[in-house]
Amino acid sequence: MPAFTYERDLDHPVPVEVDQAIRTAVEPLLQSQGLDHTQVIPGLDHDGDPVLYVELQFRLVEPGVDPKVLIQAGPAVRQALWAIGERRFPHLRYAFQPSQQVLGTEDW
Secondary structure, eight states: OOOOOTTSOTTSOOOHHHHHHHHHHHHHHHGGGTEEEEEEEEEEOTTSOEEEEEEEEEOOOSSOBOHHHHTTHHHHHHHHHHHTTOOSEEEEEEEOOTTOOBTTOTTO
16 A cells, blocks of 8 residues: 555545454454444644544443553554554544543542
C-alpha cells in the first residue's frame, strides 16, 4: 500500500485494507472493555500532516474499564498499520459512556 499522498482527497473513504487492519488489532483487545463501534477517518493533524483518526465507541461495562488493557490499543494499531505499509499516524479517540467507571481510580 502506498503512503498517503496529497492527490488522495481526504473525503475518500479509508482503504478497506487499512480499516480491516485497525479492526483486527483493536476488536479482540477491546471487546472485553465494551468496544461497540470503530470508525476510521482520514485527516490532518495540527501540523498539517496526514493522519488517521480512529474513533472507538464503548458501551457501559461493569465494574469498569481497565486502563492497562486500553493502553495496549495504540501500539497494536500502529504495528498493524506499519505491517501493511501505511505510514499515517493513528490518533485513537476513546468515547466512553458518561457514567463509565475506570478500574484503579476508585480512590482518586
